[in-house]
Amino acid sequence: MLGEAVQDLRGRTRGELLQPADVGYEEAREAYNAMATGRPAMIFRPANVPDVVAAVRWAQESGLAIGVRGGGHSVAGHSSPDGALLIDLSRWRGATVDPATRTADALAGCRLMDLDAATYAHGLAAPSGTFIDTGIGGLTLSGGISWLVSSEGFACDALIGAQLVTADGDVLEVDETREPELLWGLRGGGGNFGIVTHLRYALTEVPAMFGGRMRFRGGALRDAILRTFEVEAAAPDELVLAIVAWRDEDGSPAISVNVGWRGHPEGGMAAVGALARHPACYEADLKPMNWLQQQTLYEPIPFGLRQYWKGHLIGRLDESLADALISSASEATNESFALVELIHGKAHRIPEAHAAFGGRSAVANVTALAIWEDPADDEAEIAWARRFADRVSPLSVRGGGYLNYAELDQTAARVAAAYPPDSWMRLQQLKRRLDPMNLFRFNPNIPPEADS
Ligand SMILES: Cc1cc2nc3c(=O)[nH]c(=O)nc-3n(C[C@H](O)[C@H](O)[C@H](O)COP(=O)(O)OP(=O)(O)OC[C@H]3O[C@@H](n4cnc5c(N)ncnc54)[C@H](O)[C@@H]3O)c2cc1C
Incomplete structure (x- = not known):
C-alpha cells in the first residue's frame, strides 16, 4: 500500500x-x-x-x-x-538584496552565510545569529540572537514577509497587509503554521564592527563576571556581549567575554576597556572587523557530536548567576560550556505586540551546552546541563528557555512557558486556523486551540 x-x-x-x-x-x-x-x-x-x-x-x-x-x-x-x-529544504540556498528598499529575499534553506554574503555586498546586514552555518529558517522563526540584537532586535523582528505552504497545501503570501496575524505568529511561533519557502528581511547598514574576545581566570573571576554585568547594564545599543564559561585544562573555571561592537574601535574600547584592564583578564583580543569577520568570530561546531542543551531566558543578572557559572564551569567535562547571551536596547524597546517571540523582556539567554563524543558520557553530560539549568531557574522569566536552544526532552509545559499567556492563546488560535490536525508537530509544539 x-x-x-x-x-x-x-x-x-x-x-x-x-x-x-x-x-x-x-x-x-x-x-x-x-x-x-x-x-x-x-x-x-x-x-x-x-x-x-x-x-x-x-x-x-x-x-x-x-x-x-x-x-x-x-x-x-x-x-x-x-x-x-x-x-x-537544505538545498534551497540563495538570497537577493534590493538596496533601494533595504530588503533581502532569502530561500528558506539558506545558511546565515548565504544571507550575510548577499547583504554584505551592499554594506547591509540582517540581524540573524552568530554561527554562520546555522539555517535562517529555524533560527528566524523562533527568535534569532545575533551581534545586532541590542541595536536591531531579534532576527524575527526583522522578518517583514514570507511565503508559506499551509497544511492544506495553500500558498500564502505573508506580510503586514495580507496576513498580519500570521506574520506576527511567524515572528517567534516556529515551524508550527506550515512550511516557509521564502523569508523577507528588513536590512540595516553595518559599515564597521569592533569585536573579539577577552579571557579571564583566577581568583578575581567572580568579580570579572559581576563587572561584566555592570558594563552590560550601562551599555549602549551598539554593544553585544556574551559570556562563555568552561573548565580550563588545570581544572579551574575560566570565562571569555565575547564582544560585538557596532561601530569604530574608540567607542568599543570606551564601552569594554575596563574589562580588558581587569586583573583576571589574561588575554584581550579585540580588533576592528567588517561584518563578515564579526560573523566568523565563532567557528562552526561540526555535525555528528552528541549534544544536550538546556537553559532559561532570565529576568535579572545577579551574583547567583556568577556563582552558577563558576560552579558549572568547574564541573564541566569534554567540550561542554555554559553560555550567557546578554540582551538589552532595542530588543527590549520593540513593542511586545510586534512579534509572538516570548523572550523579549529577558536580559539574557542562559544555556548549558553539553557537547561530547562518547555515549558512555551521556548520563553525566545531560545531568551537568540540567544542573546548570536548575541553578539559574530562580532567575527565569517564566520557567521557559530559548526555544532555539531547546533540550531534546523538552516538555509541553516548558514550550508554553516560553510565551506570555496572551501570546500563547493567540498562537493556539492561529494554529487551529492553519494546522488543526497538528500535521506540523516536530517543533516546540503549539497545540491547536481546542473546540469550545
Ligand atoms: C552551533 C549552533 C550555533 C547556533 N547559534 C545560534 C545563534 O547565534 N543565535 C541563535 O538565535 N540561534 C543559534 N542556534 C540555534 C538555532 O537557531 C537553531 O538550532 C535553529 O533551529 C537552526 O535553524 P535550522 O534551520 O538550521 O534548523 P533545522 O534543524 O533545519 O530546523 C529546525 C526546526 O525549525 C523549523 N523550521 C526550519 N525551517 C523551516 C521552514 N522553512 N519552514 C517551517 N519550519 C521550519 C522546523 O520546525 C524545524 O524542524 C545555534 C545552533 C547551533 C547548533
Whole structure:
C-alpha cells in the first residue's frame, strides 16, 4: 500500500524522494546532534514550491506527519522526525538584496552565510545569529540572537514577509497587509503554521564592527563576571556581549567575554576597556572587523557530536548567576560550556505586540551546552546541563528557555512557558486556523486551540 502511495508522490513531484533502503538516505538523515536518532519514513527534497504543495497534500491524504529541515541545526532533533515525512529544504540556498528598499529575499534553506554574503555586498546586514552555518529558517522563526540584537532586535523582528505552504497545501503570501496575524505568529511561533519557502528581511547598514574576545581566570573571576554585568547594564545599543564559561585544562573555571561592537574601535574600547584592564583578564583580543569577520568570530561546531542543551531566558543578572557559572564551569567535562547571551536596547524597546517571540523582556539567554563524543558520557553530560539549568531557574522569566536552544526532552509545559499567556492563546488560535490536525508537530509544539 505504502509502495503505491510512494509511487503516487513520485508521480506528482519532480524532487528527490528517499526511503530508508535508498542509497543516500542515511547521509540525508544525518542530524546535527548525534543524540537525535529519529528516522523519517521518507525524506523529500522538493524541486520547487509546487513540489512542496504536492508533498504536503500527499502527507495529509496518507496520514503522515511532516517535519521540516532547513540548516538542520536543531539540537532538540526537530528536523529528524521519527516515522514522518521530512521535507528537506537544505538545498534551497540563495538570497537577493534590493538596496533601494533595504530588503533581502532569502530561500528558506539558506545558511546565515548565504544571507550575510548577499547583504554584505551592499554594506547591509540582517540581524540573524552568530554561527554562520546555522539555517535562517529555524533560527528566524523562533527568535534569532545575533551581534545586532541590542541595536536591531531579534532576527524575527526583522522578518517583514514570507511565503508559506499551509497544511492544506495553500500558498500564502505573508506580510503586514495580507496576513498580519500570521506574520506576527511567524515572528517567534516556529515551524508550527506550515512550511516557509521564502523569508523577507528588513536590512540595516553595518559599515564597521569592533569585536573579539577577552579571557579571564583566577581568583578575581567572580568579580570579572559581576563587572561584566555592570558594563552590560550601562551599555549602549551598539554593544553585544556574551559570556562563555568552561573548565580550563588545570581544572579551574575560566570565562571569555565575547564582544560585538557596532561601530569604530574608540567607542568599543570606551564601552569594554575596563574589562580588558581587569586583573583576571589574561588575554584581550579585540580588533576592528567588517561584518563578515564579526560573523566568523565563532567557528562552526561540526555535525555528528552528541549534544544536550538546556537553559532559561532570565529576568535579572545577579551574583547567583556568577556563582552558577563558576560552579558549572568547574564541573564541566569534554567540550561542554555554559553560555550567557546578554540582551538589552532595542530588543527590549520593540513593542511586545510586534512579534509572538516570548523572550523579549529577558536580559539574557542562559544555556548549558553539553557537547561530547562518547555515549558512555551521556548520563553525566545531560545531568551537568540540567544542573546548570536548575541553578539559574530562580532567575527565569517564566520557567521557559530559548526555544532555539531547546533540550531534546523538552516538555509541553516548558514550550508554553516560553510565551506570555496572551501570546500563547493567540498562537493556539492561529494554529487551529492553519494546522488543526497538528500535521506540523516536530517543533516546540503549539497545540491547536481546542473546540469550545
Ligand atoms: C552551533 C549552533 C550555533 C547556533 N547559534 C545560534 C545563534 O547565534 N543565535 C541563535 O538565535 N540561534 C543559534 N542556534 C540555534 C538555532 O537557531 C537553531 O538550532 C535553529 O533551529 C537552526 O535553524 P535550522 O534551520 O538550521 O534548523 P533545522 O534543524 O533545519 O530546523 C529546525 C526546526 O525549525 C523549523 N523550521 C526550519 N525551517 C523551516 C521552514 N522553512 N519552514 C517551517 N519550519 C521550519 C522546523 O520546525 C524545524 O524542524 C545555534 C545552533 C547551533 C547548533
